[in-house]
Amino acid sequence: MSAVVFHEFGGPEVLRLEEVPEVHPGPGQVRVAVRASSVNPLDWKVRAGFMAQGKPLDGMGTVGFDAAGVVDEIGEGVTDVAVGDDVFGLGSGTAADQAVLEVWAAKPASVDWAVAAAAGVAGETAIRALDLVGVGPGTSVLVDGGAGGVGAVVVQVALARGARVIATAGADNQDYLREIGATPLRYGDGLAERVREIAPDGVDAVVDIAGKTAPAVLVGLVPAASQVVTIANFGAGEAGVQVTAGRSPRALEALETIGGLLAEGKLVIKVQTFPFARATEAHRISEGGHVRGKLVLIPEG
Ligand SMILES: NC(=O)c1ccc[n+]([C@@H]2O[C@H](COP(=O)([O-])OP(=O)(O)OC[C@H]3O[C@@H](n4cnc5c(N)ncnc54)[C@H](OP(=O)(O)O)[C@@H]3O)[C@@H](O)[C@H]2O)c1
Structure with a gap:
C-alpha cells in the first residue's frame, strides 16, 4: 500500500508518498480502502516534531487522523459493520491507501467521500x-x-x-x-x-x-x-x-450525529482536495493557519 510518511521531523517538504507494509485491524477495529483522508493541524504538529516531547523520531512517521473509505477487513469482535460498507471515522496513519479506523460511523450515500473524511476529527x-x-x-x-x-x-x-x-x-x-x-x-x-x-x-x-x-x-x-x-x-x-483534548468516550455517537446532519444538509463542509502526492502543499496551507473549511487528501488511482 502507499502512504504519506516522513523519515525525519521537519517542514512540509519531509513528506513522501511511499510504498509501506500493509496495516491490519486489531480487536474492535476495521480497515478501510481509503477514498479520502483529511488534514488536521495535528498532522503538521506531529510532522514537525512538536508532539514528540524532544524525543527523536522512532522509525517512520505517518500522518492522518481521519478518513472515509470502504471496509475491507474487520477486526476481532466487530459485528456492526461488514466488508464493503462505506464508513468514515477516526484512526491514525489515515493518509494511506489503507487505514485502520478505531471509531467509525456509516457514511450516508449522499455525502461525498471528501466531505465524510473531513467530518471525522472536526465533527x-x-x-x-x-x-x-x-x-x-x-x-x-x-x-x-x-x-x-x-x-x-x-x-x-x-x-x-x-x-x-x-x-x-x-x-x-x-x-x-x-x-x-x-x-x-x-x-x-x-x-x-x-x-x-x-x-x-x-x-x-x-x-x-x-x-x-x-x-x-x-x-x-x-x-x-x-x-x-x-x-x-x-x-x-x-x-x-x-x-479539552483527546477523543470523547462518546465519539461514536458524535460521528453518527455528524453523519445525520450531513445527510440532512444541516451541515455543509467546504473542502479543498489534493492528491496524496501534493500532501506537502496541503500541509503548508494548514500550517498557515487560515484554512476555510477543510483540506482533504485523495489517494491516486
Ligand atoms: N483539543 C482538541 O481536541 C483539538 C481537536 C482538533 C483541533 N484542535 C486544534 O484546534 C485548532 C484549530 O483546528 P482547526 O482544524 O479548526 O484549524 P484550521 O482549520 O486551520 O482553522 C484555524 C482557524 O483559526 C482562525 N484564526 C486564525 N487566527 C485567529 C485569531 N487570532 N483569532 C481567532 N481565530 C483565528 C482562522 O480564521 P481565518 O482563516 O479567518 O483567519 C481559521 O479559521 C488547532 O490548533 C488544532 O490543533 C484541537
Whole structure:
C-alpha cells in the first residue's frame, strides 16, 4: 500500500508518498480502502516534531487522523459493520491507501467521500466542545475562529441545536461565516466590545478554536469562566476555562450525529482536495493557519 510518511521531523517538504507494509485491524477495529483522508493541524504538529516531547523520531512517521473509505477487513469482535460498507471515522496513519479506523460511523450515500473524511476529527471535536459548555436550544455562543475545520462545524452544529451563533474570522472569511449562518465578527483587538454591541449581556458560552484571544477577554463575555471551552490554548485552565483534548468516550455517537446532519444538509463542509502526492502543499496551507473549511487528501488511482 502507499502512504504519506516522513523519515525525519521537519517542514512540509519531509513528506513522501511511499510504498509501506500493509496495516491490519486489531480487536474492535476495521480497515478501510481509503477514498479520502483529511488534514488536521495535528498532522503538521506531529510532522514537525512538536508532539514528540524532544524525543527523536522512532522509525517512520505517518500522518492522518481521519478518513472515509470502504471496509475491507474487520477486526476481532466487530459485528456492526461488514466488508464493503462505506464508513468514515477516526484512526491514525489515515493518509494511506489503507487505514485502520478505531471509531467509525456509516457514511450516508449522499455525502461525498471528501466531505465524510473531513467530518471525522472536526465533527467529534465540535460536539465534544459544545457539550462541555451546554450549547442547546435558545442559548447563545461565540465561536472564536469559526471559519476553519473545527470552527465551521461548531457553528453549524450549534445552529442545528437551536443556538444563536456569533463567530469570528479574518476579513476574507466574514462572508463565509454569514453563509453558514453565524453573525460574523473580526477577531483581534476590541473583540469584547464588538460582541457586546450585538449581545449587550454577553453570551452563554464561548468555544475557543484558535487559542489566540486572551482567556480573560473570553471569560468576560460569559456568566462563569467554565462556560468557555478551548481546544487550542492549553494554558487557559489557569483562568478557569475548560480545556479539552483527546477523543470523547462518546465519539461514536458524535460521528453518527455528524453523519445525520450531513445527510440532512444541516451541515455543509467546504473542502479543498489534493492528491496524496501534493500532501506537502496541503500541509503548508494548514500550517498557515487560515484554512476555510477543510483540506482533504485523495489517494491516486
Ligand atoms: N483539543 C482538541 O481536541 C483539538 C481537536 C482538533 C483541533 N484542535 C486544534 O484546534 C485548532 C484549530 O483546528 P482547526 O482544524 O479548526 O484549524 P484550521 O482549520 O486551520 O482553522 C484555524 C482557524 O483559526 C482562525 N484564526 C486564525 N487566527 C485567529 C485569531 N487570532 N483569532 C481567532 N481565530 C483565528 C482562522 O480564521 P481565518 O482563516 O479567518 O483567519 C481559521 O479559521 C488547532 O490548533 C488544532 O490543533 C484541537
